[in-house]
Amino acid sequence: MKLGMNMLLWGSHITSAHYPIFEKIKAAGFDGVEVPLFEGDVAHFTTIGKELARQGLGVTTVTCLGPESNPISPDAAVRQAGLERIQWALDCTASMNGELLAGPFHSALGVFSGNGPTTDELKHGVEVLRKAADHAEKTRVRLAIEYLNRFECYFVTTAKGMAALVDAVNHPWFRCMYDTFHAHIEEKSQGDAIATLGDRFIHVHLSENDRGTPGTGQVRWEETFKALHARDYDGWLTIEAFGRALPELAAATKVWRDLFPTADEVFQRGGQFIRSHWKSSRS
Template identity: 30%
Template sequence: MSQIRNPLGVHALVWAGSTSPAEVELAVRSTREAGYDLLEFSLHDGLTMDTAHARAELEKAGLKVACSRGLAPDADVSSEDPAVVARGAQLLSQSLEVTAAIGGTMFAGALYSAFGKAAQPLSAPGRANVVAVLKDLAAQAAEKNVTLTLEICNRYETNVINTARDALRLADDIGADNVKIHLDTYHMNIEEADMVRPVLEVGDRLGYVHIGENHRGYLGSGHIDFNAFFHALADIDYTGPITFESFSSAVVAPGLSNDLAIWRNLWSDGMDLARHAHSYLTNGLAAAAQNGHGNP
């Protein structure tokens, strides 16, 4: 069977709950051992990361790196409060600097709002603030050869973009070549009508992919139609990163675990989980490339 062309990644929360030097070393070592090409760090506490140390560890292991984050209510760039928006813009700018400092070329996630269920729909002034902040961030990112990828999250985590069409409209308004779309199968399972049409609609504007089961546990143990999703990726000839994302109460990140509602212990052995996911992704993507319209 043909080799897949996508870098395969794993989220650091499979291994560790912080970005301390010891936990960075654990995450890097484990990611390499499990056979992945890329490690994604959530920057929920990443502004304290020893970036020189992290970059050296990643380079020594031969790993690519991506970073992601959401925002807190007091730093929500979709707010109508100028002070709150300014705090969010500063946090995004600082997080971008961390991403570039550790060698990352992808800054992903819910870069556009506070993380959590909103009390009301997004307002027009709030959306205008999102566009303005992300235009500035995209310009800063371009100087550092970093691509921003707008992660589409479900209605219980944001009121800004919940579907691929929402994300495309927002990216159009930002109007920067280095702003791409970030699909996540966990969120798609909640908000999209199927697992194929959003991929085809996004097409060559797809920049990053999260693979997660409907309960965020072992791949294949839930009901998501990954076969259809993999074939859709082959149909658009997507060769970008595909990162496995899974959370369990076995690995706790202060603050973030509560934000993500990680109450259940879906797994306890991160290495077994990650190796299983790597095999599942490799086999599924290769089969789809062989039998779909993408070039094998």
């Protein structure tokens, strides 16, 4: 497996100011970082990618969409904006030689209708995501779409729903990912959820139930790792944690209190925990 660290812990836009953090993550034994894509252009991320390559770090990326670019909107112009936003993120990922683009870009984050997804919304989502997958194939960057818990979206909130969406899009460059935080809320069994996704998932976020340091909360880590081993999973295990230092992220993630002593503890202690338990659960 490859151990990754999501840079959202330090900001929503990565710049040269984050280069020293890359160095610390590398020194802690990580194989790569996950770069958030919310602003910037290909030229900017090409520069970031060169620095990551210089430091020997691999790259994955993550993005999400807002109401102005919602792929399941009844407004065709809004859906087109969503497609273009995903295409932009794919181009930025490719500029860093990134392996995949992760995130819940199936619908707008934090937007609710008061009901579950309609037939039209499912149709719109599949159409946009299939076109996005065509662009993914051109850029050679895989899509790893993420299901969220029911407090963050309504379009797809379970492994069963995600498996159905991947099958409906039916494109080799459109796959999904698994996130322990959302599964802890929505699934009866994390092992069963991973089995339900089967060979559809290509990426994993390791996030504690309170968004703090992995291994300090209630997530069923042993069950999770054993289920991943059962699938012979050998891809990225990326830590995702959130703090309240950045107001724009704290508001989106509903983090109002300190969940860990320092950011360094998250990747240092969290990385040690993951490596140790990943190895011990292989039996």
